[in-house]
Amino acid sequence: MDQEEEERRRLAIVESYKIVCICNKIRRGVVQKAIDGGAESIDDVRRRTRAATGPCGSKRCGPVIKRMLRKP
Numbered sequence: 001m002d003q004e005e006e007e008r009r010r011l012a013i014v015e016s017y018k019i020v021c022i023c024n025k026i027r028r029g030v031v032q033k034a035i036d037g038g039a040e041s042i043d044d045v046r047r048r049t050r051a052a053t054g055p056c057g058s059k060r061c062g063p064v065i066k067r068m069l070r071k072p
């Protein structure tokens with residue numbers, strides 16, 4: 001593995017630990033895993049991860065999850 005590839009992997013790991021849903025402390029990696037596992041809507045992600053079910057009513061995490069759903 002070259003240095004560039006290793007750096008990309010390292011950044012992906014750091015990214016996956018960032019919290020997407022602050023209310024429920026759900027990390028990006030958990031949401032991505034739900035999407036990779038077939039979640040196609042914010043409701044699917046909600047059911048699988050509990051993200052977007054907190055007191056803010058998904059005002060904070062909703063836009064981020066929607067962007068993640070749009071990515072191929």
Ligand code: FES
Nearest residue numbers: 022023054056061
């Ligand atoms: S940040 Fe996700 S429900 Fe509030």
